[in-house]
Amino acid sequence: MSSARDFLVRGLFAGLFAGLVAFGVASVVGEPSVNAAIAIEESAASGHDHADEPPASDGPAATEVPRSLQSTAGLLTGTMVAGITLGGLIGVLTALALGRFGRLSVRGVSLSVAAIGFVSVSLLPFVAYPPNPPAVGNPDTIGTRTALYFVMLAISIIAAVTAILVGRRLAGRWDPWYATLSVIAGYLLVTLTAVALLPSYSEVPADFPATVLYEFRAASLITQLTLWATLGIALGELLHRLQRHTGLEVTDPIYAEPL
Numbered sequence: 001m002s003s004a005r006d007f008l009v010r011g012l013f014a015g016l017f018a019g020l021v022a023f024g025v026a027s028v029v030g031e032p033s034v035n036a037a038i039a040i041e042e043s044a045a046s047g048h049d050h051a052d053e054p055p056a057s058d059g060p061a062a063t064e065v066p067r068s069l070q071s072t073a074g075l076l077t078g079t080m081v082a083g084i085t086l087g088g089l090i091g092v093l094t095a096l097a098l099g100r101f102g103r104l105s106v107r108g109v110s111l112s113v114a115a116i117g118f119v120s121v122s123l124l125p126f127v128a129y130p131p132n133p134p135a136v137g138n139p140d141t142i143g144t145r146t147a148l149y150f151v152m153l154a155i156s157i158i159a160a161v162t163a164i165l166v167g168r169r170l171a172g173r174w175d176p177w178y179a180t181l182s183v184i185a186g187y188l189l190v191t192l193t194a195v196a197l198l199p200s201y202s203e204v205p206a207d208f209p210a211t212v213l214y215e216f217r218a219a220s221l222i223t224q225l226t227l228w229a230t231l232g233i234a235l236g237e238l239l240h241r242l243q244r245h246t247g248l249e250v251t252d253p254i255y256a257e258p259l
Contacts, residue, residue, distance in 0.1 A: 006242060007095035008088055014235035015087015019080035022227040026075055030219035036212045037133030079227065087231055090114055094235065100168065102176065106243050107236035114232025120160035121153065122224040128152040128195045133216045136204050145201055155194045163187040 094110045101109050129149045163183040170179035204213060 004095045007091040010238040011087040011091015011235055012084055014231050015083040017234050018227050018231040019083025021230045022223050023076045023079040025226045026223040029222055033212055033216040033219055106239045110236040111232040114228050118228035120156045124156040124191045125153045130217050131220050156191050159187050159190040
C-alpha cells in the first residue's frame with residue numbers, strides 16, 4: 001500500500017520534468033516576443049533628449065543582470081521552481097482525490113487535478129489580469145495590480161474547491177453529467193462575475209505593437225498550459241507504475257474517506 005509520501009516524491013519528480021519542458025517551450029515561443037518588447041523599449045529610450053536626463057550619480061552603479069543570463073539560467077530557475085512546487089502539491093492532492101472522482105484511473109485523477117489547477121490558478125487570473133511585456137505598465141500601480149491579481153487568484157481557487165465539494169454532493173442526487181455541468185456553470189458564474197467587478201487596468205501604450213503584445217501573452221499562456229499538462233501526464237504515468245508495483249486500488253479507503 002502506498003503512502004502520501006510516495007505521491008509527494010513522484011509529484012516532485014514530475015514537476016522537475018514539467019519545469020524542464022516548460023523552459024524549452026518558453027525559450028522557443030516566449031523569448032522572441034520578450035526580445036521584441038525590449039528592443040521597442042530601448043528604441044524609445046534612445047529617442048529621448050539626453051540633455052533632460054539627470055546627471056549620473058557618483059554612488060555605486062546598480063547591478064544589472066545580463067539579458068543572456070535572464071533568458072537562460074533565470075528562466076530555467078523560474079520554471080523549475082514552479083514545476084517542483086506545483087508537482088509536490090499536485091502529488092499530495094492526487095493522493096487525497098483518489099476514489100473521489102468516480103471510477104477514474106490514477107492517471108485520470110492526476111490529469112483531472114492538474115486540469116482543475118490550470119483553470120483555477122493560471123487561466124482565470126490570466127483572463128482577469130493578463131501579463132504585460134517588459135517595460136509596459138505604470139510602476140506606480142504595480143502594488144495595486146499585484147494585490148488585485150492575488151485577490152482574483154484566491155476567488156478562483158475558493159470557487160474551484162467549493163465547486164468540487166458541491167459536485168460531490170450533487171452527484172449522489174442528480175445524474176453525474178448534469179451535476180458536473182452545474183458546478184462548472186457555477187464556477188464560471190462566480191469567477192467571471194469577479195472579473196467583471198474587480199478594477200481593470202489597461203496600461204499598454206497606444207503605439208505599442210499589438211502583434212508583440214498578443215505574441216507575449218499567448219506565449220505566457222502556452223508555457224503555463226505546457227507546465228500543467230506535462231505535470232498531469234507525467235505524474236499520472238509515475239503513479240500508474242506505482243499502482244502496478246504496489247497493487248494500489250483507486251478506491252483504496254485510505255484515500256476515499258468521505259469529505
